[in-house]
Amino acid sequence: MALIELKNLSKSFQIVKRQEGFWNTVKSLVSREYDTKQALKEINLSIREGELVGYIGPNGAGKSTTIKLLAGILTPTSGSVQVAGRVPYRQRKENARDIGVVFGQRSQLYWDLPMRDTFDLYRKMYKIDDAVFRRNVDFYIELLAMQEFLDRPVRQLSLGQKMRADLAVALLHDPKIVYLDEPTIGLDVIAKSRIRSFIREVNKEKGTTVILTTHDMDDIEQICNRIVLINQGSILYDGALTEFKHTFSPGHLLSVELAGDQPLVLADERLVLLHEEGPRKQILFREDRIPAGEAVTLLTRHNTVVDLQLKEPNIEDIIKEIYK
């Protein structure tokens, strides 16, 4: 059985409609109106133990929402989520033992404590068995070359040292899954490469399943063997990195400019809006699902198109387009 199993998983948020003006503000205190934002739309995803998955997509795509559902912080609107045979939001505590998390932009360390004491604190918090604790601390100190800064308070550490420390702490309790959000952000080339080989090594030695969110394609290329691309709450691609390059290049990106500021009509679910900037829209499609000629015909039939270019992107172009 898969370690992570998401079936037709949807998540919507209710957002209070904001209206301008004094009376509208007063009115909204009495009866609120809501908009619904669908963050995830019937996604299906199955991850086996030991996989190294790159989970990528533009801002607001639904990545954090997925991770929060895996961690049991959120409950699904519909569909199901299972992690190691459990329903995370029903067994949050037990589930937390199976997950380790690292946010590149937000450290989980205690600023005034040296790492040696931080390890101890986490040992108590997670009630880690003494032998496991000793073995893991030694393993991470060695693998991440942490000896030199173990006794210095965290606030004195460099960004790269802090990241190494954060990784060690997240993995201290031997979680089955580790979720890494931008683990190499802001680091120099050498520090990045050290983190990447560490992640590969942990995966190899301990069989830890890795879900990696990053905007750095080198992270994906060097760490992951599978890539899941999510955009506007739907999974656009799920497969090997080499296949990904093959699927979306060349010529599977349409750049169109519409007349005036009319909204884009896609008219077909095989066409996906990747990015828009004013009247210029970037549309992604897979040629095995819709031929380029048909995509162009559909777009010009439903929109007043001023300019249309069929691009021949490579993977970096697509990613750039996604992250613009």
Ligand SMILES: Nc1ncnc2c1ncn2[C@@H]1O[C@H](COP(=O)(O)OP(=O)(O)OP(=O)(O)O)[C@@H](O)[C@H]1O
């Ligand atoms: N608590 C919430 N209330 C309302 N809307 C939310 C909430 N959390 C997320 N959303 C919306 O759901 C969508 C998906 O957000 P999510 O944070 O999952 O994206 P993301 O892919 O993690 O983006 P980023 O790369 O910027 O972190 C966005 O439109 C976001 O505004």
